[in-house]
Amino acid sequence: MGHALGTLEELPLAYRAALARNSLAPLWPMMRNVLPHGAPQPVSRQNLWRFETLRPLLLEAGDLTPVEKAERRVLVLTDPGRGEGAMQATSVIYVGMQLLKPGETAPAHRHTPSAARIIVEGEGAYTVVDGEKCPMHRGDLVLTPGGAWHDHGHSGTEPVIWLDALDLPLFVYLEGSYAEEAPLQAPRNRPDASEAEYLSAGLVPSRRPDRAPVSRYPMLRYPWSRTEAALRSLGALAAPGEAVELDYVNPETGESCLPTLGFTAMLLRPGEKATPPLRSSSAVFHVISGTGTSTVNGERFAWGPADTFSAPVFSTLTHEADGTEPAFLIRIHDRPLQERLGYFEERVRP
Ligand code: 1HN
Numbered sequence: 001m002g003h004a005l006g007t008l009e010e011l012p013l014a015y016r017a018a019l020a021r022n023s024l025a026p027l028w029p030m031m032r033n034v035l036p037h038g039a040p041q042p043v044s045r046q047n048l049w050r051f052e053t054l055r056p057l058l059l060e061a062g063d064l065t066p067v068e069k070a071e072r073r074v075l076v077l078t079d080p081g082r083g084e085g086a087m088q089a090t091s092v093i094y095v096g097m098q099l100l101k102p103g104e105t106a107p108a109h110r111h112t113p114s115a116a117r118i119i120v121e122g123e124g125a126y127t128v129v130d131g132e133k134c135p136m137h138r139g140d141l142v143l144t145p146g147g148a149w150h151d152h153g154h155s156g157t158e159p160v161i162w163l164d165a166l167d168l169p170l171f172v173y174l175e176g177s178y179a180e181e182a183p184l185q186a187p188r189n190r191p192d193a194s195e196a197e198y199l200s201a202g203l204v205p206s207r208r209p210d211r212a213p214v215s216r217y218p219m220l221r222y223p224w225s226r227t228e229a230a231l232r233s234l235g236a237l238a239a240p241g242e243a244v245e246l247d248y249v250n251p252e253t254g255e256s257c258l259p260t261l262g263f264t265a266m267l268l269r270p271g272e273k274a275t276p277p278l279r280s281s282s283a284v285f286h287v288i289s290g291t292g293t294s295t296v297n298g299e300r301f302a303w304g305p306a307d308t309f310s311a312p313v314f315s316t317l318t319h320e321a322d323g324t325e326p327a328f329l330i331r332i333h334d335r336p337l338q339e340r341l342g343y344f345e346e347r348v349r350p
Contacts, residue, residue: 005031005032006026007029042081042282043079043081043082044090044310046299047089047309048301048307048308049077049308051120055306058075059159067101073098073099074096076094076096077284081312087168087169090282090283090310090313090334091282091334092261093167093169093283093310093334094167095166095284095308097161098162098163100159100160101154101159102124102154102156102159105151105154107182107183108149108184108185109182110149111180112176113167114145114166114260115143116144116166116261116332117144117165118141118288120286120306121138121159121160123158124154124160125154125162126153126154127150127153128150128153128185129142129144129148129149129220130185132188138224139227141227142222143221143258145216145258149185151185163286163308165261165263165284167260170260193221194221194223204218219257222248224288228328230265234246234267235267235326240269240272244266244267245264245265245331246265248262248264260337260340261332261336262281263330263332264331265331266319268328269321270324270327275349276317277347277349278315278316278346278349279314279315279333280344280345281335282311282312283311284309285310285311285331285332286332287308287327287329289328290325290328292320294309294317294319296311296315296317297312298316
């Protein structure tokens with residue numbers, strides 16, 4: 001065991017003042033704050049954002065603020081552990097709910113943070129990413145990797161709502177967050193890659209020496225219809241009590257679909273309690289369909305369709321679907337970043 005460390009109060013006031021005047025500080029009183037023993041002590045606190053509460057407030061933003069005055073009309077899901085207005089849900093993960101009304105557009109821009117959207121409600125919206133027009137249907141995951149131009153449009157008749165997930169807090173911390181603007185893009189007249197090159201798992205366009213290398217982000221849209229079908233097939237075969245979870249990967253490399261954020265699709269079978277391992281990653285869970293209950297660090301969240309809840313790093317978690325119907329969730333996490341930094345860790349719970 002280490003020694004009890006000296007405190008700031010033990011130091012003479014004149015000495016402390018001399019340090020402060022010279023932009024200096026003693027490490028030892030702060031040592032355990034920046035380096036706690038055994039596991040991190042997260043500032044983030046778990047939270048549940050009910051769609052039922054959020055939706056009317058987002059629609060009200062649609063009346064209060066024209067899209068031209070918002071650029072992106074979003075309510076940010078803020079971490080209660082960081083006080084009012086925190087632009088993040090966990091250490092690395094920003095999530096917000098965005099509203100686009102029929103006929104509106106959100107102008108093209110590109111920025112250093114990467115984003116992905118999960119469509120929550122409404123038909124007829126689309127995102128254009130580096131010229132590729134990605135339709136947005138409920139549950140679809142649409143990527144806008146860092147540096148990719150993206151604008152949104154809506155040719156339907158009802159408001160559309162989606163969840164944005166970004167690694168923005170990381171880029172703000174790195175002092176690396178900035179954007180550039182451009183006019184709306186002219187989309188190429190062809191389906192997105194999920195409907196063309198990557199229609200079927202295990203098949204990719206043939207690689208030829210005379211063909212330009214594929215983009216670093218070859219598939220930008222992951223249609224929910226296929227994700228749900230894949231989960232149901234796997235769920236019918238998986239051993240009871242086993243987590244049914246699929247990773248969203250880059251179909252050319254098998255790596256996470258974005259560099260820092262990871263996404264999984266989860267199926268919770270009714271009557272089964274899932275107890276995931278303790279993980280060094282943080283997470284935000286978004287419910288696509290079904291109802292159920294999760295506990296995060298002992299706090300109970302009863303959730304339904306379109307609800308969103310967060311879990312700080314090293315959270316203890318349980319998940320259970322209610323009743324007789326399966327539940328489908330998407331888990332947003334920061335494992336890819338932690339793996340790139342060489343410290344991702346899972347501890348099997350006793
Ligand atoms: C952004 O670019 C979008 O493109 C949404 O829809 C939310 C939050 C922070 C920074 C950039 C979008 C964002 C964002």
